[in-house]
Amino acid sequence: MTETPLDVLARWEDHGALWRVQTLTPTEAVVDLCACTGERMEVLRSGDPELLAYLARRPTSEADREEG
Numbered sequence: 001m002t003e004t005p006l007d008v009l010a011r012w013e014d015h016g017a018l019w020r021v022q023t024l025t026p027t028e029a030v031v032d033l034c035a036c037t038g039e040r041m042e043v044l045r046s047g048d049p050e051l052l053a054y055l056a057r058r059p060t061s062e063a064d065r066e067e068g
Helices: 005-014 051-055
Strands: 018-024 027-033 038-045
Touching: 005 018, 005 027, 005 038, 005 051, 018 051, 027 051
Parallel strands: none
Antiparallel strands: 018 027, 027 038
């Protein structure tokens, strides 16, 4: 089973790492996947509609998590 972009963010965060939106347009997101120190380690680029909607509400892992 392939991970969705939201799965990638959740896994990254669950392991204590950080992520933050670098660019968000109506059709694409570019997200920095960072070490717990804030250093960028990878970049996630996706046009997944669920990811785009989620990031519009929560642009960084340091923002409060949504309930439910």
